[in-house]
C-alpha cells in the first residue's frame with residue numbers, strides 16, 4: 001500500500017485572536033467582533049493587561065484591526081480597517097484591544113492558546129510542525145494507516161469522511177483557489193462571496209464522492225492511486241476527530257486540509273472556512289492549481305514571485321505550467337526545475353512535515369517610521385530594555401514549560417524606508433548583530449538587556465559618523481537548548497534574595513526563573529499590589545496569582561513541622577526537598593516547633609514598592 005505516501009493534515013484556526021478573546025469572555029460569542037491593535041499614537045498610555053476590560057468604543061477604537069470574526073466579515077469588516085471604520089459599517093461590533101505591555105502589544109495569550117492547540121494535535125501525529133501562531137502541519141500517515149486497518153472502508157470510513165469533509169474536486173473549491181492573495185487577506189471575504197455566488201450547492205462534490213466509492217470498492221486489485229485516495233480519506237477522519245477535540249477541549253474552531261504534502265494541504269485548508277475541512281485528492285490537483293494566483297504559493301508572494309510574473313508575463317500557476325519548461329529553466333537555472341515541480345504540486349518538491357512543536361526563537365520588534373525614528377542611542381537602549389523585559393517573561397515560560405533556554409541573542413536594526421507612501425516606504429536596510437548568551441534557567445532581564453545594548457553599541461561604533469535614524473528595531477533570543485528541569489527549594493530562597501531592593505533601572509531587576517515560576521505556580525501571594533512599572537512589576541501584575549490570604553498561616557522555620565495539606569500542594573520535587581530538609585534538621589537533634597499558627601512564609605521578592613511574598617496558600 002503506497003509505502004512512501006505521506007498523509008499531511010493542515011490546520012488553520014478560525015479568526016484566531018477573536019476566538020481566544022471569546023474563550024476568555026463568553027459574552028462575545030456569536031456577535032460581530034474584532035481584535036484591534038493598540039493605538040500607537042497614544043504615547044505613554046498605561047498598559048492594558050490581559051485580564052482587564054479591553055473592549056473599546058468610539059474614539060478609543062483607533063487601532064487597526066488584526067482579526068475579524070466571521071459575523072463581522074459578513075457585514076463587510078476587513079482586517080485593513082481601523083476600529084473606527086469598522087464601527088461605521090457595523091455599529092454593534094465588539095472591538096477588543098490586544099493586551100499591551102512594555103509599550104507594545106503583548107501577544108502572550110494568543111501564543112499560549114496556539115501552543116495548546118499544537119500540543120493537542122501532536123497526540124496523534126508522527127510529526128507536528130508549528131507554522132505560525134495559528135497554523136500547524138501534521139504528518140498523520142500512521143493514524144490514517146491504522147484507521148484503514150481497523151475500520152471498514154465502505155460502511156464506515158468513506159461515509160463518515162463524506163459527512164465531515166469537502167473534496168477539492170468541486171466548482172466551489174476551484175473558485176476559492178482562484179481568489180487573489182489580496183482578497184484572501186481581506187478577511188477571506190472572497191471565499192464567502194464565492195460560496196454565495198455558487199449558491200452554496202456542492203452537487204458536483206456528491207458526484208465526486210460517489211465516483212470515489214465506486215473506484216475504491218469495485219476494484220479487486222486496487223491500484224496504487226486508490227490506496228493513496230483511501231489514505232487521504234482516512235486522514236480526513238483523523239483531522240475531523242482532532243478538530244472536534246480542539247473545539248471540545250479548548251473552545252476554538254479551526255479549518256483543515258488533507259493532502260499528500262504541506263503545500264497542497266494548506267491550499268485545501270483555505271478552500272472552505274470556517275469550521276470546515278477539505279481533502280485534496282491527487283487527481284484533482286491540476287484543475288485546482290490551474291487558476292491559482294502564483295503569489296498564493298508559499299515563497300512566491302514576494303520578490304521571487306514578482307520576478308517570475310514579470311519574466312514570463314504570467315499571473316497564475318496554470319500559465320506557469322503552460323510555459324515551455326526549458327524557457328523556465330533557462331530563465332531560472334538554479335530554481336526552474338524545482339519551481340515547475342512545486343507548481344505541479346509534486347510531493348518531491350515540498351519538504352516533509354518537520355517535527356517542530358516549539359518556536360525556534362523568541363523575538364520582539366517594533367517600527368519607528370516618520371517622526372518616531374530613533375535618533376539617539378538612549379532611545380535605542382530604552383527600547384532594548386523594554387524588549388528585554390518582555391522576552392524575559394517568554395524565556396521564563398520556555399524554561400518552565402519546555403525546559404529550553406536560548407543561547408544566542410540577536411539585535412536587528414532597520415534604517416531607511418518609512419518615507420511617504422509607495423514602495424520606498426518599505427525600502428529598509430537591515431543590519432544584525434548577534435552574540436552568545438548564557439541564560440540557563442536563571443537568566444535575568446539585566447543579562448538580556450546588557451547583551452542587547454552591547455550588540456547595538458558594536459553596530460553603532462561602525463556607523464558613528466552617520467546620524468542615527470533607526471526605523472525598526474528587533475531583539476531575538478535563538479539557539480534553544482534543553483536544560484535541566486529540576487528545581488531546588490533552596491533556589492526559591494536564593495531567588496528571593498537575589499532580587500535587588502531598588503529598581504531605579506527597571507532592566508536591572510534580576511528576578512530569576514525560580515521566583516517567577518513560584519509566582520506562576522500559584523504558591524505566591526503578592527502584597528501590596530504592584531504600582532511600579534518595569535519588567536518585574538509587569539510580570540507580577542500579569543501573573544495569575546492569588547492575593548494575600550487573610551487566613552493565619554504557619555511559618556516554615558528551622559525545625560518547623562510541616563503541614564501535610566500545605567505540602568501536598570507543592571510540586572512533588574519540592575515536597576521531597578522540604579521533607580529532606582526537615583529530616584536533616586531532626587537528625588541534627590533540633591527541637592521541632594509544634595504547629596503554632598503564624599503567617600507561613602517561604603521568601604520575599606522585593607523590587608521598588610513591589611513586594612512578592614512567596615507563601616503557601
Ligand code: DCP
Nearest residue numbers: 012013014015016017018066067068133134188
Ligand atoms: N494576525 C495579525 N496581523 C495580521 C494577520 C494576522 O496580528 N496582519 C494575527 C491575528 C489572527 C492570527 O494572526 O487572528 C492568525 O492569522 P490568520 O491569517 O490565520 O487569520 P485569522 O485566524 O484571524 O482568520 P482565518 O479564520 O481567516 O484564518
Ligand code: MG
Nearest residue numbers: 012013014134
Ligand atoms: Mg487563522
